[in-house]
Amino acid sequence: MLSKKVLRTTSGMAFITLMVFALSTLALTGCFSPWQGNENLGSITFNFGTGTYEVGTSASYYMASSFQAVPLPQSIVGRLTHIVTMERVENNSVVERIPPFSISGASHSEPATPGEWRINVISNLDRDELFAKSETTHITVVPGRSTSANISIILEYILINNRDDLIRLASGIDPNFPLCGKYILTSEINLNGIEWLPIGYSTYSEYTGIDEDGNPYDGIIIGNSNSFAGIFDGNHQIISNLTITRDTYGSEKLYALGFFGIVETNAVVRNVRLVGVNINVPISWPVGGLIGQNQGIVLNSNVTGVVSGPQNVGGLVGFNVGIIQNSFVAGSVYAEYGGVGGLVGYNDGHETGATVQNSYATNSVSGGSSAGGLVGLISGGTVRNCYATGIVSGNMHVGGLVGGFQEMDVPIISTITNNFAINPTVRSTNRPVGRIVGSIEDSAVIVATSNFALDTMGTNGGQAFDGTDLQTHGEDRTNAQLRTQSTYTSVGWRFGNNNDNPWRMPAGGGYPILWWQ
Numbered sequence: 306m307l308s309k310k311v312l313r314t315t316s317g318m319a320f321i322t323l324m325v326f327a328l329s330t331l332a333l334t335g336c337f338s339p340w341q342g343n344e345n346l347g348s349i350t351f352n353f354g355t356g357t358y359e360v361g362t363s364a365s366y367y368m369a370s371s372f373q374a375v376p377l378p379q380s381i382v383g384r385l386t387h388i389v390t391m392e393r394v395e396n397n398s399v400v401e402r403i404p405p406f407s408i409s410g411a412s413h414s415e416p417a418t419p420g421e422w423r424i425n426v427i428s429n430l431d432r433d434e435l436f437a438k439s440e441t442t443h444i445t446v447v448p449g450r451s452t453s454a455n456i457s458i459i460l461e462y463i464l465i466n467n468r469d470d471l472i473r474l475a476s477g478i479d480p481n482f483p484l485c486g487k488y489i490l491t492s493e494i495n496l497n498g499i500e501w502l503p504i505g506y507s508t509y510s511e512y513t514g515i516d517e518d519g520n521p522y523d524g525i526i527i528g529n530s531n532s533f534a535g536i537f538d539g540n541h542q543i544i545s546n547l548t549i550t551r552d553t554y555g556s557e558k559l560y561a562l563g564f565f566g567i568v569e570t571n572a573v574v575r576n577v578r579l580v581g582v583n584i585n586v587p588i589s590w591p592v593g594g595l596i597g598q599n600q601g602i603v604l605n606s607n608v609t610g611v612v613s614g615p616q617n618v619g620g621l622v623g624f625n626v627g628i629i630q631n632s633f634v635a636g637s638v639y640a641e642y643g644g645v646g647g648l649v650g651y652n653d654g655h656e657t658g659a660t661v662q663n664s665y666a667t668n669s670v671s672g673g674s675s676a677g678g679l680v681g682l683i684s685g686g687t688v689r690n691c692y693a694t695g696i697v698s699g700n701m702h703v704g705g706l707v708g709g710f711q712e713m714d715v716p717i718i719s720t721i722t723n724n725f726a727i728n729p730t731v732r733s734t735n736r737p738v739g740r741i742v743g744s745i746e747d748s749a750v751i752v753a754t755s756n757f758a759l760d761t762m763g764t765n766g767g768q769a770f771d772g773t774d775l776q777t778h779g780e781d782r783t784n785a786q787l788r789t790q791s792t793y794t795s796v797g798w799r800f801g802n803n804n805d806n807p808w809r810m811p812a813g814g815g816y817p818i819l820w821w822q
Contacts, residue, residue, distance in 0.1 A: 378491050380540050385428050385436060392423045399423075419446045430489075430538070435461050462487045462538075468494045471544075475504045477531035485534040490542045497546040503566035503597065505533030508557035527560055532567040539577030539606065546581045547610070552589040559589050561597030562614070563623065570627070572601035582610025582636070590616045591623025591650055594634065598624045600657075605821070609635045616642040619650035619681070620668050626657045630804070631821050632664045640672035646681035646708065647693055654686020655717040661688045663807045663819055669696045677708035677743065678728050684710070684749075685717035690807045690819070691724045696731075703733035704743035705758055710751055720752045723798050725787065727816060730763035738764050740781065755796040757782045787816055 386407050393401035401418060422444045430436040437460050463486050465471060471494060474482040482488075484505060509525040516522055549562055561567045562584065568574055574596065582594045591597050592614030595606055599622045608621055617623045620634030634648050644651040647666025652659050666679050675682040678693030693706050702709035705726030710719050726741055737744040740758035745751060760781035786792045790800065790810050799806040801820060808817045 378540075380542065381430075381489065381491065384430050384540075386432050387426060387428050390425045393418055393420045394423055395420065421445050430462075436489075437461055462489045462536075464488075465490045465494075466492060468496060468499070471496075471504075472499075472502075475502050475506070477506065483535070484531055487536040487538075489538040490540045490544075493543045493545070495545045496548065499548065500551055501547055501549050501564070502554060503549070503559075503561070503563055504537075505531055505568060506554065506566040507531060507560045508554060509560040510558070525560065528557070532569045533565055533574075534569040534572050536573045536575075537565075537577070538575055541576050541578060541605075543578050543580050545579075547579055547583070547594075549584045549586060552586050561591055561623065562586055562589050563593040563595055563597040565596040565599075567598045568596050568601040568603075568627070570600045573604070574599075574601065574606065575604035577606040579606075579608045579610065582608055582612060584611065585613040586615075587641075588615060590614055590618070591644075592618045592640075593623035593650065594620050594638075596622045598622075599627045599629070601627045603627065603629045604631055606632045607634065611637050613639040614641075616640050616673075617644040617650040617681075618672070619646050619648055620666060621648045621664075623650045625649045625652050625661065625686075626654065626659045628659070629661045630663050631819070634666045634668050637669045637671075639670075640676075640681070643672065643674040643676075643699075643702075644681045644708075645670055645672040645675070645699070646677045647679050647695055647697075648691075649680045651682045651684075652680050652686045652688065653684050654719070655684050657686075659686035661686075661691060663690045663804055663821070665692045665694070665819065667694045671696075671698045673700050675699070675702045675708035675711075675743070676733075677704045677706060678726055678731070679706050679724070681708045682711055683707055683719045683721075685719050687720040687722075688724060689720070689722045692816075693726050693728060696729055698730075698732045699734070701733055701735040701737065702743040703731055703738045705731045705740045705762060706756065707742045709743050710745040710749040716750045718750050718752060721756060722752070722754045723756070723793075725757040725816070726762070727759040727787065728762055732763070732765050740764060755793075755798065756780075757787060757792070759784060759787060788814060790817070793817060 388405050388407050390405045391403040392399045424442045424444060426439040427435060428437040439459065463482065465474070465488050470482070473479040474488065477484055507527050509527050511523065511525050514522055514524055544564070547564055552559055559566070564577070564579060565574065577595060579594055584592060584594065586592060592612060594608035594610060594612045596603065603622065606621070612618060612620050614623070618638055618640035620636065620638045621632055622629060629649065632648070638645060638647060640650065647668045647670050648664055649661055652661060654660070661680060670676050670678055676697055676699030678695055678697045679691055680688055688707065697703055697705060699708065705728040706724055707721060721742070731738060731740060733743070740762045741756050742753070758781055760783055782792060793808065794800065798808055800808045800810070802809065803820060807820050809820050811818055
């Protein structure tokens with residue numbers, strides 16, 4: 306399967322734009338994990354006692370159950386909820402149902418009428434994600450007799466127990482670790498001493514073409530594409546010392562570098578913690594600490610370390626056309642040419658509505674053009690309920706929150722709302738520069754509301770927004786005002802404890818933080 310990407314150099318901004326003409330997509334429903342049906346998580350034990358009580362004229366017997374798990378880390382066990390369903394059948398027809406009940410401790414009691422019962426158990430991760438399930442088990446309850454049965458529970462997830470498991474997944478060729486599988490990390494992993502090959506790595510070749518206007522351009526064709534199309538749950542376990550310093554795999558050039566290379570549409574990466582990241586590549590792009598190119602969903606993840614590359618470089622994601630939520634980055638990020646952001650290098654929502662929300666960046670950002678404390682470059686999509694605090698510097702189009710908005714061939718709306726920037730300094734060798742946004746190309750269409758910047762932020766000639774309509778696009782506020790909740794609620798910011806009401810004031814005072822911090 307080939308994906309064609311074209312590079313174009315725009316005249317208005319000195320950076321390279323990534324155009325995705327075809328995205329390879331692999332449906333999760335078509336993936337078979339060879340572990341499914343073979344890994345026994347544990348069992349539910351049912352004991353039917355002989356004690357009775359009257360319900361009408363029928364004798365009923367109390368059932369007690371207890372969960373017995375195989376050794377799993379408490380970090381996983383604590384996230385599981387076990388739901389039991391029981392049905393009494395006669396002649397293959399259901400004649401009685403016990404309402405589904407959950408078990409998490411040593412025992413649970415429910416009445417069970419004598420007869421044949423069908424029992425099923427599912428184990429949910431974080432209450433709504435299927436983690437394991439049982440096959441249907443039949444038990445016959447006889448008056449005056451004690452009956453018991455064990456029900457095996459089969460994993461839906463593949464366990465990542467060590468770095469060898471991660472390497473097997475990253476290889477893209479191990480049948481026991483398919484790139485469309487569901488994975489969960491069981492322990493901390495140290496990648497020290499390994500030159501990391503991204504999970505879902507791809508290679509590319511270069512070519513020169515002529516566009517519809519007769520102009521030449523340089524492009525690439527993705528050849529060997531091993532995009533990740535599954536679910537990866539880091540389980541909040543630390544993965545340390547990720548190192549990438551090479552642009553090639555054998556004789557082939559690598560495309561999209563990070564812990565993951567390309568994450569496909571509908572794939573999910575969540576609860577990943579990367580510490581001590583060191584990525585420094587001179588040629589390949591896009592580059593991100595977590596993901597090079599994200600087309601899927603990123604949740605509750607963070608990166609600490611150094612990320613450096615030629616263009617479209619982000620502390621978390623280099624090139625984003627998917628969704629990023631509840632994530633943060635600390636450390637530093639650098640791009641030689643352009644499209645560099647604390648969290649995301651380039652957010653391209655002109656086809657997908659790419660979204661960055663409820664996230665923040667504290668890392669320093671530096672490089673060429675389109676440098677932003679949170680996002681380097683935007684062409685469509687949304688940035689909302691985010692903030693940036695790091696030093697930002699570049700050659701041009703430099704902003705405390707967003708470096709620049711790029712125009713497209715057709716009008717595409719870019720939205721930034723309910724964000725703030727408190728960077729110490731935002732500086733550009735050449736104008737434009739702004740405390741919130743560095744610049745907007747003439748035909749770029751944006752909706753920007755309720756964004757704030759610290760009025761003492763050091764800029765070389767910039768203001769809260771590089772334009773005239775500060776009330777719409779963003780306003781300077783004093784340090785005291787930015788530490789006062791009414792500054793934000795007066796323009797519609799929501800404070801609470803969930804993603805719909807994402808802000809809260811810290812107990813000891815200070816600037817707003819996100820509900821999950």
